[in-house]
Amino acid sequence: EAQVTQNPRYLITVTGKKLTVTCSQNMNHEYMSWYRQDPGLGLRQIYYSMNVEVTDKGDVPEGYKVSRKEKRNFPLILESPSPNQTSLYFCASSFTDQPQHFGDGTRLSIL
Amino acid sequence: GESVGLHLPTLSVQEGDNSIINCAYSNSASDYFIWYKQESGKGPQFIIDIRSNMDKRQGQRVTVLLNKTVKHLSLQIAATQPGDSAVYFCAENPKDSSYKLIFGSGTRLLVRP
Numbered sequence A: 001e002a003q004v005t006q007n008p009r010y011l012i013t014v015t016g017k018k019l020t021v022t023c024s025q026n027m028n029h030e031y032m033s034w035y036r037q038d039p040g041l042g043l044r045q046i047y048y049s050m051n052v053e054v055t056d057k058g059d060v061p062e063g064y065k066v067s068r069k070e071k072r073n074f075p076l077i078l079e080s081p082s083p084n085q086t087s088l089y090f091c092a093s094s095f096t097d098q099p100q101h102f103g104d105g106t107r108l109s110i111l
Numbered sequence B: 001g002e003s004v005g006l007h008l009p010t011l012s013v014q015e016g017d018n019s020i021i022n023c024a025y026s027n028s029a030s031d032y033f034i035w036y037k038q039e040s041g042k043g044p045q046f047i048i049d050i051r052s053n054m055d056k057r058q059g060q061r062v063t064v065l066l067n068k069t070v071k072h073l074s075l076q077i078a079a080t081q082p083g084d085s086a087v088y089f090c091a092e093n094p095k096d097s098s099y100k101l102i103f104g105s106g107t108r109l110l111v112r113p
Helices: none
Strands: A004-007 A010-013 A019-025 A032-040 A041-049 A055-057 A076-078 A087-094 A108-110 B010-013 B019-025 B031-037 B045-051 B054-060 B061-069 B071-077 B084-096 B107-113
Touching: A004 A087, A004 B054, A019 A032, A019 A055, A019 A087, A019 A108, A041 B084, A087 B019, A087 B071, B019 B031, B019 B045, B019 B084, B031 B061, B045 B061, B045 B071, B071 B084
Parallel strands: A010 A108, B010 B107
Antiparallel strands: A004 A019, A019 A076, A032 A041, A032 A087, A041 A055, A087 A108, B019 B071, B031 B045, B031 B084, B054 B061, B061 B071, B084 B107
16 A cells, blocks of 8 residues: 555654654655644645755754655654644655655654 | 635535635746645545646546636535545645645635534
């Protein structure tokens, strides 16, 4: 089954404790992206990747890092999480110039 | 700046009626538009897309209309069913932005039995 898989689905943690949210897709898509979704603000892009070893900032990259060492994986790293990063996060992937497929989301709570 | 917005935050319709969800976009250079459906606890799910060289595109029970003159996009759902209850987002892809999607804030569709 074609899918985008995120882990964990839920995480409660504390300020400053490094965390990684993994994202994996099995569709051989070149493009992958991370979004955060906050009430009233819709989905905002954090980082995206056009292909392996090619990443770039989206609209709200501050406080996040990403890497793309393999085509199928695109982890999101919060080196020193803060409460304002409490949000619902989505990973997405696609072939170039095609609709993006989304994972089911990761709800992060930073205390 | 670039923005995608929706006229109605909540739309309530009777089961069996047609639904129309509207969206305004501000970037006249956008050439690709997508409608997504998001159910509770799930990620956005692709419904239908349209490119700027088209005015209308139909899918199964859904139709997307694009009016480039007034920068307006709409999603029509025929014979709305309870399973259509969800939040609907429009998204635009500006032409020179490397597959970037700019999302609106969403419209909640409630289907009354």
